[in-house]
Amino acid sequence: MSNEPGGPTAAAPDQSEATDTGVDDHPTTGRAAPAPGATVLALLAAGWLAAMLWSTREAISSATAGVTAVSLSAFALPGVISAALVAGAAVGLAVGEPVARRTERVTLRFAVAVGAGLLVGLLAALAIDLTYAGDVTTRTIAGTTAAAAVIGGALAGARNGAVVGAVAAAALGTLLFVVAFSLARDPLFDLYSAGDTQQALVNAASWVSRTESLLAGLIAGGLAFGYLTWARRRAERDGDDAPRWPAYLVAGAGPGLLLLLTEVIIRVGGRSLIDLAAALSDADAVAQTSLGTSRVDNAIWVLFVGALAAVISFGRTLGSPTADEE
Template sequence: MTKQSGRVPAAESDEPAVDAASPSSRPLPAPGASVLALLALGWLAAMLWSTREAITSAAAGVTAISLSAFALPGVISAALVAGAAVALAGGNLLARRYGDRATLRFAGAIGGGMLVGLATALAINLTYFDTSATNVIAGTAAAAAIIGGAVAGARTAPAVGAVVSAALGTFLFVVAFSRARDPLFDLFGAGDSQQSLIDAAKWVSRTESLIAGLLAGLLAFGYLTWARRRVVRRHPEAPALRWPAYLLAGAGPGLLLLLAEVIIRIGGRSLLDLASALSEADAVAQTSLGTSRVDNGIWVLFVGALAALIAFGRTLGPAHTDDDEPADGPDTVADRVDQEDDKPGSARAFDADPAETFDADPAKADPAR
């Protein structure tokens, strides 16, 4: 007799071996990451240029500090998104050349964010006035870009790409919405009194946040749907995107806005304090703007997540029910069990009365005969 090995051959094993390089076992890439990186860098450059123009056109001293504090949120949010977009494009490039490795992907994402942060800090220091406010903007923007790169190192690259695309669309909408603020103020009853102006400003801000959240959710859903179809064309066995990916993508722009606010309040605290110390009106304005940014981020987060989930739910087919069974098949689970038990050799057949089972031949009922 030949001695058999205790190992089970691969062809005879119950569970098929999973190929680590197969599309079903590796994370999906983020299509269009290079285009998103170019758009995000262009938006960051536009924010840096507009901030520089605002600061240099103002009178030196008090007004420059105030305008720097007002422009800080736009620069930080743009640097955060640009760092994520460039890191995402770099991660796709590394995955194509060296395969998908978690450590390599995260290191490349951090490196991409650092490159964006370094370039942003150099651009600010070389083109802005050399003041304490300029140094705060440069350092905080560099930190935001690195944090954005770290966010892009996550395994769910399509969701990160959807967040970046939705955030860029939201930024563009905010700029376009600024032209509709004055008509909306009149629509919401802004008058000569201070209270009417405050109430109108509150409703204008809520309207902007609501529309921005809807736009963010729809853009995130559209990007994920397009990314899924593009990947499936090349890899039919690629895993499907579940509802958590759409939930994360829809809520992503709001999360980025809240993360940018945290970075502003930590890294830009000294600049905000300088602006608030200028006058009582500046202190009230800085407090009001900070509260408004937090409220806007929360609205965009929840409305965007809800919009993305609703859009994803409308793509799902009807659930399978018992009415889909064939007409000649068993109607219930109990009927299927009864049919199986009535087959020869089943447990019910052996438990039956021998007289009923072998009544056709009495000799078979008594083995002694």
């Protein structure tokens, strides 16, 4: 009798069979996580580009001679190009994200993002032509700025908008930090210098550069992690696919990759301006070579440190296996 159905010792149904109904408790739409705050990010990036264009114009206008104007233009070119890259990516993301939410047509989303980047580039080039002195220097800055904005828009056409937004936000924060770090550069140089010899000064400058690159990488990784965490929470709320660890790796390395891309644009599109500045004197030639090498080193530092910081930060949010079993 104990084995009769409904008896006191009748076998209970398997809990796994009872609960496994084949229905996911957290269904997803299959769409990539959206990019939160894309419009605000686009406005901030466009404002930063406008600020860089204005500061470059003021620096060139204050030059007392044409030779000085050429040198200042070459020094300011990397900042303008990096700002145009970020602005093109941010504006392209803000315009392309609504399209991505309404359709799965990758080509249309990419075309809209590129068109937005092209618009940013044309407006920036027009502003340069109207407000800068009309010479070969102006045309070089305008052309490379427009090209950088278009390339940024093309990057915004990627399928995963959250990663693009994280890269743009982290890159913008990194650029802001580099400008703010200039206030601490002289005190750090005095701190690192161990004498007045030439070698001591070179070593101090090297340590200042490494400190800046390390801090910039940490900021890039932290901002990328924070943005993707924000995007993940929104994705979980809306049922979209949350970013996984490769997204954090790419987003953390993204600002460094953009800095390397900036250097490529400078050496291709801005080669004539760099060569013109280097031809002014032997000291200018050495300065341009040194600055180019320093920018590449800084980009590599930001790339690796940012990627490690973002991935490690993401890893710390994962529960330990022991805690999950308990």
